[in-house]
Amino acid sequence: MKQDIILAGVGGQGILSIATVLGEAALSGGLHIKQAEVHGMSQRGGDVQSNLRLSSEPIASDLIPSGQVDMIMSLEPMEALRYVQELSKDGWIVTSSVPFVNINNYPEKEEVYRHLQAMPHTVMLDVEQLAKEAGAPAQAANMVLLGAAVPMLGFSYDSVKDAVAKVFARKGEEIVAKNIAALEAGFRHSSNR
């Protein structure tokens, strides 16, 4: 098993929580992990990404070679496109459809969608709307995204659910339940496609 993932978004959107949950699931599953994060200046409202590598074999590099990424998981549609040259030919893009516009030259939304749909394997979903429908707060939108990615990741839904419960345990039962509801909403969306 090998999954090389780019987690993408804008500083503050919560991509690192996705990494923490997947890291937990991988660790419980006895997999090897490497995850390179971005800290410091670029976090201030700029584009952020994290290279997450999971494998049953030992992993050499902290960075994923270009063209070898199995999945781009993005909390922002244009940010997903920022890394297409990293994606492998049969790789997946799982992305939020909600643009985060904090720059004045953001491209036309429809154009961004068209580019995303032109890629071989794209799942696009309104993670904020789905979180809301599941009774979860907007901060749980990242778990909707993760849920939507689960069918393509090679993890069982239950193993990811357990990891969510473990990671959010210290924040209390209610937060755990809402994050699991968000995860499930994303998972259903993706499974029913």
Next chain:
Amino acid sequence: MKLLLLGDEAIALAAIHSGISGVYAYPGTPSTEITEYIQNRQKADPESARIFCRWCTNEKTAMEAALGMSYMGKRAMVCMKHVGMNVAADAFVNSAMTGANGGLVVVAADDPSMHSSQNEQDSRFYGKFAMIPVFEPSSQQEAYDMVRDAFDFSEKNRIPVLLRITTRMAHSRAEVETRSDILAQKSLSYPENPRQWVLLPANSKVRNEQLIKDQEAFEEGALNDHRNRFIPGEDKSLAIVTCGIAYNYLMENFPGGAPCGVLKISRYPVPRKLVKTMEAEGINRVIVMEEGQPMVEELIKGMISSDIQVDGRLTGVLPRTGELTPDSVRAAVRLVPHETFPKDDIVVPRPPALCQGCGHRDMYAALNEVAAEYENSRVFSDIGCYTLGALPPFRAIHTCVDMGASITMAKGAADAGQFPSFAVIGDSTFTHSGITGLLDCVNSNANVVIIISDNLTTGMTGGQDSAGTGKLESICAGVGVDPAHIRVVVPLAKNMEEIKNTIREEVEYNGVSVVIPRRECIQTFKRHSREKKK
């Protein structure tokens, strides 16, 4: 126990497990998480043996305090980003002369590609310069294991050790197997060689001879470290030297092992014997892969026959600047590049920006208006979030060089005839390296307006305690600024007229003025509000 740790966290945990009594540091990306990890462990387990872990005012005070702890026979660690080494350099270089008593490990986190820094300097040169051994891990596991060895080596050989890491090691997580033999803190013991700690020329001359003699033992240590090794390969004409994490990028491209010999370096001085082993394979070419500057590439030329071609960053086989990547290493060994999709050209840059609601924004809004009222205003700025004032929409600053340079450059410019000459510096940067510059201003009554934009924290690195909180006015007055020209304002849109008038008045005052716009960092404010709710 197996844990998922950042390289920084692996180093921190290893230091705790090695029985340190203190960690001394000033925040700086990518080194900050080392000290934070120890602070958080201490908070979670206040019953544990006390490790001193409060932030220091700057890297020099950190290095010196750690040296003092080492003098007392206890283990201490110092952490900083690469440019912090410049600030700590006086103490660091001279610590090779005093030597260590308790184990002393200095961690320098370099930032090739300048993700969050102003240059790409390579801290290994500091090790060589000071004649101090350097450890450079290739993995998070090596980082964890190496810290224990570094402390042991430091104590046994009575020498500080430099642990050099780069951004990808600092900020990448991997599973780390931790040790079960956790060491207790050391008890107090004074140095056996007290004269060595008094660096009078007569003592230093003796010590210098010894330090040079000790280089042999340092090299021997590097030779016998299993993390330094030569791995022979089929192709005897070529060998590849990898330093630190370069090894991983090479192995990524050759999962079954490299087709040629590989000399893996994780510790310096580079052991000549290993280099000779490599040479004895009959090679006619070496490729050196190292993060940072071409230090080993230059060094190795003096160790092997001049008939052997040495390639690397200097010859363009690898890029001259920036961090290594699996792709750049792949190109260097002439493997076919992986097929990729073309870059999508509708994607536009999304540069970082000051947060919405940040007090620096209001400060710049006011300053820009007043500065525009003069024909030739110049704003000398500094290192911190407010450096983002260089970008749109503010485009407010003209310089950013090093910690504290805003005040001294504004002074030099005023000396040269600049009017108005502004300095913009943050509260933490001011106490780090601005106070001495302010004294220079006072002593020559320089005509400058110094804006200390006080957000009550060290913002850019994530909101660590700031050494001057609650003390700025008294520091400025103590240095000799006329209290009538130390002006505090609250940077909020509703106070804009008052802030502008304050700045205007101080521009018109011929002498040293300090304006302190003070409002808590919006990020720490949000965090504190959340904590209160709980």
